[in-house]
Amino acid sequence: SAILARCGFIFDQVVRSVEPDLVDHLKRLEIEPQVFLLRWIRLLFCREFDLQETHLLWDGLLASAGQSLPATLQYEGLGPAVSEA
Numbered sequence: 001s002a003i004l005a006r007c008g009f010i011f012d013q014v015v016r017s018v019e020p021d022l023v024d025h026l027k028r029l030e031i032e033p034q035v036f037l038l039r040w041i042r043l044l045f046c047r048e049f050d051l052q053e054t055h056l057l058w059d060g061l062l063a064s065a066g067q068s069l070p071a072t073l074q075y076e077g078l079g080p081a082v083s084e085a
Helices: 002-018 020-028 034-043 051-063 079-084
Strands: none
Touching (some): 002 020, 002 034
């Protein structure tokens, strides 16, 4: 599914680029990324944007799971705000 693909991308690419030891540790413990990333994604942007804008961002994140993250945030009016957050 798109959400599982996005979780895999976030875990293997984004989190690994910042905290490679954490990724290795969680993999050794056999903790699947969706166990904690689903909640992170559901909460993502909820405090920074109103609900309608958040839904647009979520739609982009889930619909383009095979693309790099910046390309998914190119909604008019939201891109600059996301990069500042």
